Amino acid sequence: MQHPDRKHQLLRLVGVLTLIVFSITSASASLDPEQHERIIIGFQDGLVQAMDTPDLSVSDFQVLTELTELNAVVVSASDPDRFMEEVSQCPGVKFVERDIHVYALETSPYVPDDNRYAEQWGPEMIGAEYAWEIEQGGSSVIIAIIDTGVDYTHPDLGNYIAGGYDWVNNDDDPRDDHGHGTHCAGIAAATINNTLGIAGISQSAIMAEKVLDSDGSGTSSITAEAVRHAADNGADVISMSLGAAESTHIMEEACWYAWEKGCILVAASGNDGATRVSYPAAYDTVIAVGSVGMTGSRSTFSNYGTNLELVAPGESILSTTPGNAYGQKSGTSMACPHVSGVAALLLSHYPGMSSLEVRDRLTETADDLGSPGKDTQYGYGLVNAFAALGGEEATPLTIESDAVVVVRGEEIILTITGEGYREYWLSVDDAGVAGIEMYPQVVPEQQDVLPGIPSGGINGSAGFDETECRVLMPGSGAARVRYATGFSTAAQPFTFTVTDPEDPPFSDAITVSVTPGTVTITAGDRDRFFFGEEIPLNGTNTDNRSTWLYMTGPGLDAGGAGLSGPGMVQVPVMEDGDWSYV
Known part of the structure; x- marks a missing residue:
């Protein structure tokens, strides 16, 4: 009901990159927010405005949360439809939408009595065992698990790092009180070769953003806050084994923000067995992951559709659970961290890869299932960790020169081919010349060419920084490096050697002769x-x-x-x- 003394209620919008504060009080002392519906109000950027709102007919509402970084607030309203209609007409309001529920995407668990890694059929199916011969991942890459939290005391999750947040209880202790998040974290990044339990896909660091409560339920508003927080706190991969049936502006914008920050976003497609992909997986900025069983067929519960991008193992998946335990769960929630782990492997192996390049590599190297090419049942196919790391088609390392003989004073132009996004070392072998000025030297300020190599260098090299360099291979797998010769360069042959620092025997060499001019x-x-x-x-x-x-x-x-x-x-x-x- 209306109170005359509250006729002039104030809706104040204050912006610090738009800090929004509502100073509307409830008209009813008996207002119970739990019986009302949660509404998100988003505002235009940079707005500083105060509005007199005497004509709002709905007075039973109150502010629940200020989403400062998202330029929005969450309110509780007794008549949500009328409230949304009236508020949407207010100047400066960008959108008004329901704060919909998001939930963990798992099916009923099946707990076996078998033991540990032999039960992990997922890693073998996606080629992880062969991929680990190439790359096992490292703590420099961070996977943010946006879920029910993570039991960071679990002995198989020793790579947990601080930096996340508990958005349910508003503290910095995102410990899991449900089990779903811990299970997903183990699939993605449980410690390998520690004689305990299971092996995660990538040995990356784990950061937890708790957005789902002990019942596995949450809201789009706090999930959006968590996505943005993860992006701002160093997450490279954001893994979301949760979903909602409908889209919200707040969540879509948060995913776009993280994508623009360079994050790779991965989400579960949903467990209704329906021809629609859940949100946030359905957004263009997110990799939507469906589930397959041990035969490679789509799981009956796995949602599918045109937005589906990849599939991964999602049935009877063994992983970590709270209390130093292990258990099996099924669902697209379990498929999602398989892909998140492979994305982290790629970033560890190819640190220069962009999020778009990682995404393209995952889809280009997936094992095609179902109809040829991308289809609604399997997307581009089953994620393949080994193929994504280049394991199925090894790229030889080669070096060539534009000319095998150059006149002193001309540049020596070398072309190196190898695996894209890798670092290689290039040196001039010691040919017995006494002084550095008598060697060809790296031309400075070349793109993706860094003079000098780490201490120790390459065996047999001249040992001068100016004659050695690190080549950061672009995605094309080919790089050109220029060496300069001058009047002091010795007129004799020089051998240039390119080496893979992670596998020194993997190398190639070419000899170029420098001759005096006329x-x-x-x-x-x-x-x-x-x-x-x-x-x-x-x-x-x-x-x-x-x-x-x-x-x-x-x-x-x-x-x-x-x-x-x-x-x-x-x-x-x-x-x-x-x-x-x-």
């Missing part, structure tokens, strides 16, 4: 001059040196030929190599 001199078409005439001398010099003239003959004393004395005179060489002297 020097010519001419006095035109005359070979005799009269006394008193000037003698114009011209020539070429392709040896990148100054030309020195030495004159001999009668009369070349203190006054002869303009020389202060018999001997040498230096002539500068122009850029085209020509010189002249009168």
Whole structure:
């Protein structure tokens, strides 16, 4: 009901990148927010405004949460439809929507009596065992588990790091009180080769963002806050084994924010067996993951549709559970962290990869299932960790030169081919030359070429930083590196060697010879001059040196030929190599 003394209620919008504060009080002392519906109100960026709102007919509402970073607030309203209609007409309001429920996407668990890794059929199915021969992942890559939290005391989750948050209880202790998040974390990144329990797909760091309560339930607003928080606190991969049946602006914008920050977002497709992909998986910025069983067929519970991108193992998956235990769960929630782990492996192996490049690599190397090409049942197919790391088609490491012989003063241009996004080392082998100035040297400020290699270098190299460099291979798998030669460069063969620092025997070499240039001199078409005439001398010099003239003959004393004395005179060489002297 309305109270006359509250006729002029204030809706205040204050922006610090739009800090929003509602100062609307409930008109009813008996207002119970739990019996009302949660509404999200989003505001335009940069808005600073105060509005008098005497015409709002719905007075039974109150502010529950201020979403400062998201430029929004969550309120509780007794008549949500009317409230949303009226507030949507207010100036500066960007959107008004229900704060819908999100929930863990698992099916009823099946607990077996078998033991540990032998039960993990998922890693083998996606080629992880072969992939681990190439890359096992590292703590430099962070996977954010947005879920019910993580039991970070579990002995098989020793790679847990701080930095997450408990959005349910509003504290910095995102410990799991349900089990779903701990299970997902173990699939993605449980410690390998520690004689305990299971092996996670990638040995990455785990950060927990708790958005689901002890019942596995949460809201889109706090999930959106968690996504943004993870992106702002170093997450490389954001794994979301949760979903909702409908889209919200707040969640879509949070996913877009994280994608723009360079995060790889992965989410479960849903467990209704329906021809629709749940949100946030259905957003363009998110990799939607469905589930398959041991035969490779789509799980009957797995949602599918045009938004589906990949599938992964999701039935009877063994993983970590709270209380230092292990258990099996099924659902697209279990498929999702398989893909998150493979994405983390890629980032560990190819640290220069962008989020889009990781996503493309995952889809391009997936094992095609169902109809040829991308389809609604399996997307691009089953994620393949080994193929994604280049294991199925090993790229040879090669080095070539534009020319096997160069004239001193010219550049040596080398082309290296190998695996994209890898780092290789390039050096000039020691050919017995005494001084660094006698070697070809790396031309500075080349893109993706860093002079010098780590201490110790490559065996047999000259040992000078200017002759060695690190080559950061672009995605194309080919890079060009330029070496300069100068007047001090020794005229002899030099051997250039490119090496994979992670596998030193994997290398290639090429020899390029440096030869001295030529020097010519001419006095035109005359070979005799009269006394008193000037003698114009011209020539070429392709040896990148100054030309020195030495004159001999009668009369070349203190006054002869303009020389202060018999001997040498230096002539500068122009850029085209020509010189002249009168």
